[in-house]
Amino acid sequence: MQKGSNRKVNIRLQWWRKLMLPRRGKKDSMLSPTPLTPSQKLRLEERQGSLKKAILAPRVTREKHLARAEWDRAKHQAVVTATRGSMMQSMGYFHQGKQYLYPEEAMFLVDRGNMDLCVNGLPASVQRAWAMAMSAPNSVSLNEYLAFAHLRRAGYVVRRYDENGNGTQSGLRISFSVWRAGSFKRKEECRPLFHLAVFGYEEAPPLMSAVSSVLEQSGKTRLKFALIDRGVVVLTDISSNSTPLSERYLRRLPEAEQEFARALERGCCDGLFDGTMDAEEKDLASNT
Known part of the structure; x- marks a missing residue:
């Protein structure tokens, strides 16, 4: 009786041995010189339609959960007038009792639907907010914003490495300092989890001298590179x-x-x- 029960258990545990991986056909390639077949065109149109439908879907946010900020054209930063949620506590800086947000921080909150960015008291559209934030002289590059937003969505605290510097500085440099959630404190200087340098996949590879300079600048803190390939963010350790x-x-x-x-x-x-x-x-x- 014991042998029979053990045999049944073994059969149940090894059912996966009888399964076979499904056969997969030849993959479609964007670089294929041959024209698309009618079935491929139909499948492509369906996928594009589903993507457009997801993008055009309205974002509904309750007004009581919406923060507000006024765009300061002189400083090219956002001045917070109404705070909502705990995410803004680790963003920007305080000066004379007011909280200022950097362009990438303001754009991230607007893009998530957590904040209204106002101009002369009137809320700006997402397109206008994006244009103001990304065209500001102290703004970061598009690749840097993608890396910033990627880490922010993952739950990290991301701040500029050089808060007094110009965001449009060219060449390989440390763009951000990153902390785990809950480990960042404004009043106490704490060591970040790692520093982040950003460059695009289509850009020329950084020279070894530039990499060595960034490594030396990072010191004892870990250094990561964010490689941006057509909007996809890939993080890799350099140290x-x-x-x-x-x-x-x-x-x-x-x-x-x-x-x-x-x-x-x-x-x-x-x-x-x-x-x-x-x-x-x-x-x-x-x-x-």
Whole structure:
């Protein structure tokens, strides 16, 4: 009786062995030189129609849950007049009792339907708010805004790395500092989870000298790159000593060797050699 019951259990647990993956045909390609078939055209029109329907759907927001801000044309920033929710507590800065939002922060709240951006007391449309925010002299680039919005939607606190700098500075630079939710405090200076540098996929790859400069500027804080490819945000670690595999490996080393191993991974071996290493080891480490 026991053997029969075990056999039934094994059969139930191994039912998936009899299943087969469904056969899939040849994938459609945007680069295909052949014209679309009628069925492909119909399927494409249906998908485009569903996307347009989702985009054109009205966004309904209760007025009592809607924050308000007035656009300051002199500072090219938004002055908050009515605060709603806890999201705005980690945004912008306070000056003379007023809260100011940077262009990307104001645009993010408007795009989410959490705030009305007003001009001369009248709410602006999303298109006008976008035009004012993204064309401001102190605004960030479109790729930087996409990275900012991506991390904000994921629940992180994202702030400008250099709040006094110009957002339109060209070249590879650290754009934002990122904290976990609940770990950011205005009154207490706390170390961010990581810094973020942004560049587009279609742009020229950054030079090694620029990457080294940004790494040095980041210091002990982790550095991530946000690669923007046609609106898709891909985050990758640049500091090799912050990857999970590297951390697990470094923890197994003796404490005396951990500092050298971390510097070796980042290519900062100058001044770390002592008299215990022979010439061959020094040459190998310097070439690495």
